[in-house]
Amino acid sequence: MIEIIRDEKLGGLIAKTVLELLEDGAELIPTDKSYKIYIRHKDLPSQTKAYFDNWTAEEQAKLIELVNTKKIIFAYPGYFYVKPFFCEK
Secondary structure (H helix, E strand, O other): OOOOOEOOOOOOEOHHHHHHHHHOOOEEEOOOOOOEEEEEOOOOOOOEEEEOOOOOHHHHHHHHHHHHOOOOEEOOOOOOOOOOHHHOO
């Protein structure tokens, strides 16, 4: 079972939890914001937000790796229609 940890300041899931959930088959729900996503997983009571604001460079790189290797299940439309802010540099 994955430990669900939330960011005390923002209230969303922390990066470590998000990455573990995604690797465990969670669905990533894109948003129209470059700083936020939602996650849907069997261990969560409902879709839960996650903010990229406090992610380290290593955590950002891990998300990019999961996307590029097609190891993420995306909800509609099946991709980031607004890329995370750290992908736009």
